[in-house]
Amino acid sequence: MCGIVGFTGRENALPILIKGLHALEYRGYDSAGIAAITKEGELRVIKTRGRIEALEKKVLAAGDIDCTCGIGHTRWATHGEPSDANSHPHLGGDGKIAVVHNGIIENYLELREHLTARGYVFHSETDTETVAHLIADLHKNSTDGDIVRTVLRAIHRVRGSYALGVVSLDRPDEIIAARRDNPLVIGLGEGENMIASDITAIIRRTRKYIILDDNEVAVVRPDEVIVYNNFGERIEKEVRTVTWDLSAAEKGGYEHFMIKEIMEQPRAISDTIRPRLKDGEIVFEENGLTDDRMANAKHVHIIGCGSALHAGIVGQRVIESLCRVRCTARVASEFRYENPIIEPDDLCIVISQSGETADTLAAMRQAKAAGAFTVAIVNVVSSTIAREADGVLYTWAGPEISVATTKAYSAQLSALYLIAGRLAFARGLMDAEQHKAFCASLAALPDLVQKTLECKEQMQFLATRYNNRASVFFLGRGLDYAAAMEASLKLKEISYIHSEAYAAGELKHGTISLIEDGTLVVALATQHELYEKTVSNIREVTSRGAEVILIAGADFTGDESACRYVVRLPECPAILSASLSIVPLQLLAYYIAVERSCDVDKPRNLAKSVTVE
């Protein structure tokens, strides 16, 4: 969701900005633009609706632009449709200041009225343009002429969330950056520095970076970066080093990031689980999740959005089943409005790949304020949720570029199993022997997922048969229902086929009226005690014309004669089955999307990191 990049140094900034924007494409966008300060002292803005390739064409058509400082942006529309005019950067005042922005300015209407009354003319419908004019107005009227103070004054008048990049003709080699509730990093190079929404946009030039925190403002020049706090006082920041390799953010011979990331799941699961298993015990050294804390929790809340929520729903079932403690998984965007009952000893598990999802962050802050101990399951190191939670359990999935999550989801499940296992031990529901056996099952999980991936060709074949269906239903009971939700989301988000997940026993209470000849139903059956019941539900749909693909546990003993195809999973403890059953369904979604020529890694309208509420 919106990406910002900025460069100031000695080389031509344009190709660096364009490469940076390409690296941010995965976040999701509908338009792109750049602003460059030329050697001739001009501020050139080039922007367009559509893909970065369209921007590149416009840049090329603009002829030679000699510049070593500039900012770029990919926009995911919030205020105003995707159009050239609404694309960023936006110019302020008489065109000497350009601004890129990620986030939402909540009081933009009020600011717009105020600035219009002062004679500023708006050229877009965006909230961002108000910031550009506000900075220009405050700068024009400032007595000290200090652009940093002007930006600070401007953001003090703004309500909402933002990451901002500002360039001004007055300071041709300088970028001003600011943030509140939206991520922004500053890449530190030799004789050059960058700003970006995330590390993928800077890693080609440097591995050293600073994370800008809320309400901070930075001045970025080729040879120095100065950071100020909200009061304009200079502060020191920790310099961090990127720990992963550039190759992790490249396709490595695969056609799409999504299939690469599906295939990486055994490694992601292994890297998440194995460092936390020591001598037959699950050990959390890093996150303050002590046995006392776990034993005393009366309620475990789980919060997340989309696939992270689906991982949480699996987690809820696993935790309630193993630990016999009340556990509820809730949609983060609803959590705040449900007036949840949170007691000081409660445990709140916050799940987020990006660690920047605005709804999840807001829900976490609420739980924390109510006194719960918050532990974040997060993939992006040092992201906002990771830094604000009381404790963090990183999923070591590596950078996930495909918008549709696969390996991060699987790593989230692994992290939840780890918590469930230790929680059960801490609460006396597993003795040392049982705990050791559970750890052994976890240690074996990566190999089982690897084995499950062997169904790849079968799923590719099924995709050729079923890619033309108008609607697909995913059915399951218990853990299989939770896995069905994720399977359904995967299919619809990347293939644009309507699909729904249903608790297998619930379909007959209304939705079964949608089943007709040729409707595809994918049934999941991995829980031994539920096999017979699920078979009955399969019969209900096949007798109404549905074609069923069954994803069956290794010991499935039910009658499979009604199913058109059966995909059998490797043998696995039933409690961990969601990690296996999702694999064929990720593959099915992927191959169906490929068959339908969809933009698999960048599905329409979607953003990887959803930083607005």
Ligand code: F6R
């Ligand atoms: C679906 C998907 C989304 C995310 C959701 C939360 O494939 O990726 O549903 O799971 O937007 O994102 P994070 O995990 O970054 O908080």
